[in-house]
Amino acid sequence: xLSKSVFxxxxxxxxxxxxxxxxxxxxxxxxxxxxxxxxxxRAPNGRIAVEASVITVVACNSPGERGGQYYxxxxxxxxxxxxxxxxxxxxxxxxxxxxxxNEAAGAACRSGGGGAVSPQAASRGSLTGVWGAYTFVQTGDxxxxxxxxxxxxxxxxxxxxxxxxxxxxxLTGKVTRRNAQGDPTQIAWSNGVVMTx
Numbered sequence: 001x002l003s004k005s006v007f008x009x010x011x012x013x014x015x016x017x018x019x020x021x022x023x024x025x026x027x028x029x030x031x032x033x034x035x036x037x038x039x040x041x042r043a044p045n046g047r048i049a050v051e052a053s054v055i056t057v058v059a060c061n062s063p064g065e066r067g068g069q070y071y072x073x074x075x076x077x078x079x080x081x082x083x084x085x086x087x088x089x090x091x092x093x094x095x096x097x098x099x100x101x102n103e104a105a106g107a108a109c110r111s112g113g114g115g116a117v118s119p120q121a122a123s124r125g126s127l128t129g130v131w132g133a134y135t136f137v138q139t140g141d142x143x144x145x146x147x148x149x150x151x152x153x154x155x156x157x158x159x160x161x162x163x164x165x166x167x168x169x170x171l172t173g174k175v176t177r178r179n180a181q182g183d184p185t186q187i188a189w190s191n192g193v194v195m196t197x
Contacts, residue, residue, distance in 0.1 A: 030105045033057045033069065033128060036135060040077070041149065052076040056101070057128065057137055060109035068139045069128060070108035072101060083108035086137050086144045087153045125182030127156065131197040161187065 034057045041050035053073040060066050070093070073082040080097035081104035098104040127138040134145045138156065145152050145163070154163040161173040177186035177196075187195045 030058045030060050030062070030065065030109050033059055034130070034135075038073075051078075056105075058105050058108065060105075062109075065109040069137055070105070070139075071137070072104045072108065074101060086139060087142070087151075089151075125178060125184060127184055129183075129197055131187075131195045134195065159184075163189075 036055055038050065038053045038055055040048060040052035043049045051073075053075050056072045056074070057069055058072055059069050061068075068085070071084040071086060073084065075081075075097075079099070081099070081101050082097050083093040083104040084091075085093060085108070093104075094107045098107060127136040127143050129136060131145075134147045136143055136145045141155055141157060143154050143156060143161075145154075152163050152165055154161055156175075159175040161175070163171045163173065171189055171191055173187045173189040175184040175186070176188045176194075177184070179185050185197055189195070
């Protein structure tokens with residue numbers, strides 16, 4: 001049998017733990033899909049044009065979240081995390097950097113704005129993933145791909161794709177193979193290139 005003083009200490013500890021547990025914010029539901037490194041790039045005058053960072057692609061598709069996929073940048077040479085909805089590279093979500101990964105991912109999932117995936121897009125799978133030297137990220141009916149320093153933006157409508165380069169040139173493609181989940185696994189482009197994953 002516990003003495004009165006031991007019981008009081010135990011009860012006080014248990015009550016404090018219950019209050020802490022009840023006041024702790026729930027864990028973020030966002031899901032990390034992939035991670036890749038972005039090397040620093042400098043302009044001819046030596047100014048940093050692209051900061052070195054580790055980029056994590058997160059999905060915000062749990063109940064209560066905004067929906068879609070976002071890039072969370074963790075900078076290598078300075079503190080800070082930034083949430084981006086591709087292809088809006090120059091417009092960080094929340095208009096600022098955050099102190100932690102979870103803060104940045106939470107801001108993206110709560111207020112991503114325009115990143116929701118339509119039921120039609122969800123039913124036909126996603127391009128998101130690594131396709132050889134290319135990293136695709138699809139959000140709704142739009143996507144981007146990155147290969148080294150190249151960033152291409154495009155749209156997907158059913159099996160039909162259009163890719164657009166910053167210089168105005170474009171290319172059409174068609175999904176020619178999908179996996180059991182409906183995700184595209186092969187794309188045939190109008191220039192004869194076939195991408196697979």
